[in-house]
Amino acid sequence: MPINPTPSGAAPLLEKVSVRAAVLDLLRGFNITTMFGNPGSTELPLFLDFPADFRYVLGLQESVVVGMADGYAQATRNASFVNLHSAVGVGHAMGNIFTAHKNRTPMIVTAGQQARSILPFDPFLFSAQATELPRPYVKWSCEPARAEDVPLAIARAYYIAMQEPRGPVLVSVPADDWDKLTERVLPRVVSTESRPEPRVLEQIGAALDASARPAFVIGAAVDRGNAWNEVLQLAERHNARVWTAPMSGRCGFPEDHRLFAGFLPAMREAIVSLLGGHDLIFVIGAPAFIYHVEGAGPHVPPGATLVQLIDDPTIAAWTPVGTSAVGSIRLGVLDLLARPAPAPRALPAPRAALPRAEPSAPMSTAYVLQTLAEVREPASIVVEEAPSARAPMHDYLPILRSETFYTMCSGGLGHSLPAAVGVALARPGARVIGLVGDGSAMYSIQALWSAAQLRLPITFVILKNRRYAALQEFAPAFGFRPEDPLEGTALPDLDFVALAKGHGCDAVHVGDAAQLHEVLRQALRSTGPILVEVDVA
Known part of the structure; x- marks a missing residue:
């Protein structure tokens, strides 16, 4: 979906304003008026004359701050804004920055840096390699060469964070940059989704139509990509059994549905066993497959073909077998739904009902x-x-x-x-x-x-x-x-x-x-x- 910034009502671009004012106005244009942080000394200049239309959410430790921002970004479907202290603050936050990377959560992480004038003297609480510290778990990191470039860096960070596959980015900002004068940066409309290649989708669609016993494996990118209803419709069209992918961070299919089969474990042999009897495995919005322990043997049951629709080209590159289409999950499924309806096939056997859990001491x-x-x-x-x-x-x-x-x-x-x-x-x-x-x-x-x-x-x-x-x-x-x-x-x-x-x-x-x-x-x-x-x- 395209980024739709709101009009900022800003003055003409050539008017000089502080870096602080330019960044805040840019964030308003991106509908970002909530900041998450645990500030240190190098972050304080951002909060001078803090505007009434912004909300600062304080966390008592940097990892907590990033966790809050992760949940907020996922639930709003927009990038969140995080303000951390320099090297040590980013270090504390790295656990949840790693999780945001795996969650594909759009997040602009700003980190304080000591004033430019004293950086040559290795000052107290500075970050020696600010852009390298969060790697490889951010999509992009930058410390602008000039104070005047900070708003442009924040804008670029936002567009990169929101582009599928989404994820966190980091901008290091020296403490004395915020009061420097610069030009305003207006938000732009930038596409965030790409349509999967029609030729590859045609192959997947033909394989689906020809399958006698298809199975879907649904991952976090289905709900993250706003494709829940479309995937449900596609599963019902093909009467496919639906499994949830291993280690999925979101639910992509109603778990009380007649077609829902259960959850795949992160073990190769167990996955092959559970998917046995299916001639086509369609993995949607998930890796194929995440493993937690060493395994051996085939990745899919004998006689089965694997096809995949994924928003991340890196995942498609390491998928061991089959055909992978890369692009928006929602747009790809819509294209598959636009194909003529396949020949009717019988419903698969329903999932076995579980016995009720009974009270005990201690409770189960x-x-x-x-x-x-x-x-x-x-x-x-x-x-x-x-x-x-x-x-x-x-x-x-x-x-x-x-x-x-x-x-x-x-x-x-x-x-x-x-x-x-x-x-x-x-x-x-x-x-x-x-x-x-x-x-x-x-x-x-x-x-x-x-x-x-x-x-x-x-x-x-x-x-x-x-x-x-x-x-x-x-x-x-x-x-x-x-x-x-x-x-x-x-x-x-x-x-x-x-x-x-x-x-x-x-x-x-x-x-x-x-x-x-x-x-x-x-x-x-x-x-x-x-x-x-x-x-x-």
């Missing part, structure tokens, strides 16, 4: 998630980071609507608790549920303070199993026996009710299955943030 994660599914509204937004709960979540907490599920595509912890804050900021009035494991929560617990200060309607559900359970479950893949000790995975003595209240957030503990339904029901009605700590087995 499945029971907690089943209860949450029963009390939440389908339109509520789940922001998840509970790796050991991912399998029961897939079974007992179905996602039913577009733009109601977010998690990290990177596997790096510390994203989703602050991302829930960013999503809630971007979607006023929506109920946001931050579903987070106890180990994950401790990477970015400071986000509770931001949620409390902003009085956001977020229900944080902490699944407390007192360990890094994902590591213990993964250990057998590396030769550990059940009786072998696994160092560094126990998490005793964490009190999330106390931690939440210490950050100004309401909180309640649940250890009894009989109380869970009512506690969650009340928490989902709160007008401000509340944390529910739930003991699970």
